[in-house]
Amino acid sequence: MVIQYKCPNCGSDMTFDAESGSLSCDNCGRQDNIENFSEDFIETVFEENEAKEYHCENCGAVIVTDGDTAATNCSFCGAAVVLADRVAGILAPSLVLPFTITKQQAEQAFRKWCKRGLLTPKDFKMADRIKEITGMYVPFWLYDLKNEAKIHAIGTRVRNYTRGDYIYTETKYYDVYRDLRIDFSRVPVDASEKMDDSLMDKLEPYQYNDLKDFKTPYLAGYIAEKYNYDADDLLPRVKDKMSKPLDDYIRSTISGYHSVNYKDKKIRTSKSKSLYTFLPVWMVYYDYEQAEHIFAMNGQTGKVVGKPPLSKAKIAGWFASIAGGSFILMKIISFIVTGGINF
Amino acid sequence: MNRLLKRAIIFIGFFFLLTPTVFADVKRIYDEADLLGAEQIQHLEEQAASYFSEWSTDFIIVTTNDTEGKSLMSYTQDVSDDLAEELNRAEDNMVILTIYIESSEDREAYIAAFGKGKEYVDNARVQLILDHIIPPLSDDDYFGAFELFFEKSAEYLNIRPGVNPESLLLNTYVQLAVAIGLGGIIVFFMAYSSGGRSTVTSGTYLNRNNSQIVRKHDRYLRKTVTRKRKPSNNNRGGGSGFSGGGGGVTRAGRSHSGGGRKF
Numbered sequence: 231m232v233i234q235y236k237c238p239n240c241g242s243d244m245t246f247d248a249e250s251g252s253l254s255c256d257n258c259g260r261q262d263n264i265e266n267f268s269e270d271f272i273e274t275v276f277e278e279n280e281a282k283e284y285h286c287e288n289c290g291a292v293i294v295t296d297g298d299t300a301a302t303n304c305s306f307c308g309a310a311v312v313l314a315d316r317v318a319g320i321l322a323p324s325l326v327l328p329f330t331i332t333k334q335q336a337e338q339a340f341r342k343w344c345k346r347g348l349l350t351p352k353d354f355k356m357a358d359r360i361k362e363i364t365g366m367y368v369p370f371w372l373y374d375l376k377n378e379a380k381i382h383a384i385g386t387r388v389r390n391y392t393r394g395d396y397i398y399t400e401t402k403y404y405d406v407y408r409d410l411r412i413d414f415s416r417v418p419v420d421a422s423e424k425m426d427d428s429l430m431d432k433l434e435p436y437q438y439n440d441l442k443d444f445k446t447p448y449l450a451g452y453i454a455e456k457y458n459y460d461a462d463d464l465l466p467r468v469k470d471k472m473s474k475p476l477d478d479y480i481r482s483t484i485s486g487y488h489s490v491n492y493k494d495k496k497i498r499t500s501k502s503k504s505l506y507t508f509l510p511v512w513m514v515y516y517d518y519e520q521a522e523h524i525f526a527m528n529g530q531t532g533k534v535v536g537k538p539p540l541s542k543a544k545i546a547g548w549f550a551s552i553a554g555g556s557f558i559l560m561k562i563i564s565f566i567v568t569g570g571i572n573f
Numbered sequence: 574m575n576r577l578l579k580r581a582i583i584f585i586g587f588f589f590l591l592t593p594t595v596f597a598d599v600k601r602i603y604d605e606a607d608l609l610g611a612e613q614i615q616h617l618e619e620q621a622a623s624y625f626s627e628w629s630t631d632f633i634i635v636t637t638n639d640t641e642g643k644s645l646m647s648y649t650q651d652v653s654d655d656l657a658e659e660l661n662r663a664e665d666n667m668v669i670l671t672i673y674i675e676s677s678e679d680r681e682a683y684i685a686a687f688g689k690g691k692e693y694v695d696n697a698r699v700q701l702i703l704d705h706i707i708p709p710l711s712d713d714d715y716f717g718a719f720e721l722f723f724e725k726s727a728e729y730l731n732i733r734p735g736v737n738p739e740s741l742l743l744n745t746y747v748q749l750a751v752a753i754g755l756g757g758i759i760v761f762f763m764a765y766s767s768g769g770r771s772t773v774t775s776g777t778y779l780n781r782n783n784s785q786i787v788r789k790h791d792r793y794l795r796k797t798v799t800r801k802r803k804p805s806n807n808n809r810g811g812g813s814g815f816s817g818g819g820g821g822v823t824r825a826g827r828s829h830s831g832g833g834r835k836f
Contacts, residue, residue: 349763374780385791396800403795409788413780434773475775483786535769545760553756560748568732568743 233312234287235450238262243288243309245451248329248365248529253447264447284313298422301367301446301454310451321456322506323444325372327436329365329452329510329529336512336527337363343534348548351541354518361522362515365529367449367508368430369421369457373468374503377412381480382494385487406490412479413502418509419468421457426524431471432535433528436509440530444508454508461504469499599625599660603652606636606674608715617716620723628730630666630690631656634719638674645673645683645833650823653685657827665827666690668726670706672715682710683833684722685820691830693730696819699832701739702726711836 235244237255247254247261254261284293291306293313300316303309317323331339337360344355383406391398416438420430442448476497484490510529515522518539525536601621602614609617621632633656640648649671657665666688673681684702686694694702702725709718732738741747820830 347767349760349767384794392803395803397803398798398800400796400798402793403797405790405792405794407788407790407792408786411783411785411787413783414778415780417778431773432769432771434771435777472778475777475779478775479779479784483789533769533772537768540764540767545764548763549756549760552759553752556755557748557752560742560752561745564743564748567736568738 232284232287232293233314233446234309235267235447243450244447245310246328246448248332248335251328251330253450264445267447284311286311298424298455298458299453300456301449301452303451303453312446312449312454314446316456317444317446317449317454323369323508324505325441325507326367326444326448327438327441327507327509327530328448330440331510331512331527331529331532333363333365333512335532336365336514336529339532340512340514340525340527340534344538347538349540349544350538351544354539354541359517360514361517362513364513364515365452366511366513367452367454368425368511369455370418370430370507370509371421371457371461371464371468372416372418372505372507373414373461373465373501375414375417375468375472376500376502377410377414377472377476378498379408379410379412379476379480380494380496381408381410381484381492382406383408383484384491384493385484386489387486388488404487406484406487408480408483410480410483412476414472414475416505417468417472418507419464419471420509421459421464421506422455423458424455427467429524429526429535430511433511433526433533436528436530441507449508452510457506461501461506465501468501472499599631601625601631601633603633603635603637606638606672608636608672608674609719613716617719617723620720624723624727628666628689628727629662629664630668630688630730631660631662632723632726633667633669634672634722635669636672636674636715640673645671645681646685646821646831648673649683649685649831650821650829653687653829654823654825654827657687657825664688668694670719670722672710679835680710681833681835682706683831685829685831686726687827687829689730690726691820691828692734693732694726695734695830696832698729698738699830702729703832703834707834707836 235253236242237244237258237260239255239260240258242255242257244253244255244260244262246252246264250261252261252263253267284295285291286293286304286307286309288304288309289307291304293302293304293311295302295313299313300321301310301312304311315321340360340363344350347355385404385406387402387404389400389402391400418434418436420427480495481490512527512529514525514527514534514536516525517523523536523538525534525538527534599622600618602609602617604614617634621634624630624632633653635649635652637648643651649669652671653667653669656669657667668686668690669684671683673683682703684694684699686699702722705725706718706721709715709721729738736743819832820828822828
């Protein structure tokens, strides 16, 4: 089954517009609110053999997708299509965070980001070899986690005082116990096999107040992928991701000690909720010196991540000027401090 | 051009002809304990004279086997009073080192500084100079120690009072190492963060309303007490013997900084 959105005015294909947050028609400029878009204009065509081959409603061409694609464009006529059965049933997302950055804004923001790179080669900075910018809804799980932590530790308090010719160091030992309830809300973990986890982690944070209940029109005009890992598969990863915040919280409840030695840490983490959510990411593919560099941009905040190439000459230049500059500065300071030649 | 060169050579020649007469009129090295050779004395005299022309400060060395029953400090004071009267300078700038040799087991050095010398070679700096010259003195290298005494005193006259002249922060190699380290760290961090950094903190996903302490206790268990002796401050430099600290006022009413040490 494919879904296409036809303009009630002129009948051409509508796509989601990041600027206005509504379905818009490129042909006649009509904009429709997603919440009240009439069902009549949604064309759904059920295929006989579902989930294997899709046909574009416009031109009848076979829509070529891989098994994970949930939304794409017809490669023949370019019409935005949503593959309905891949966002339905257990694959139906609960929430979606719509794009707020358009393709043009994304490209501009990326160029700007390239210019800011202090160590990137000069010809890379011009950002004139952007091969492709693709708006993609990446499947994430947003976890709500409950943690019960029971901590036993030995804390010490140290005091120094002087009597006569001796300095005394007094160390007091305390048995410290904490029973804690620690909740984390909406921790995102990307559920797509194709996406680089560390790249996706760096894109955070997203502003969750703009989250919307999932509706298929949000996907029109973008690429979307269904999840490859379910919420239980990724539970270890979210636990690992939250272990440092957990430790930080535990440590923050034990104060007033010079040192804390943990004797026993019992932490039980359970998932109280996991919401399947589409988060917006602009993928930028950039050719530089025969290699493709991939960057990702948060489709809501515009934050860019990804390793740009580094220029050896610039690294050397920065190193030399920082080291040389600080050496000269220190020499000047010591000249001022010592007073130079006084008489 | 040639005339200019000739004049310059003649002028420099005159300068060199004149200088020995300048050296001759003031005696600054009094080697009564006979620790130096004639050539060494001549060399030190020349050095002291050139320091005087540079700093208008008299660098004086006195060695003796007999302090006339006085402490080395008051002996130094009396000697310097006599010298000050004899030199009769407009400004009383003097740094004086006296060496007293009783036997090879019982030797002592004392440094006193007057005027600008007192200001720039204060008690703390006297101790630093002693730190430098006591090792060669202990090894009977008197000439080397005296040269070092000149060198260090002159160096300290160049450094604003109150600054520790031996501070590591003034050391060129330390400064170079710090500069290279700083450059390396900053550039490494720039390269490291070029790919974007996570701006998520430990509090980003914490639900503060539902996170709480359910139960807690902090029970006192026991205490241990250790003690150690207060470090004493009057044994600095690790050199042998005592450090006579501080300066004083001479019989003629000239106040000075100073310090001495046995070696």
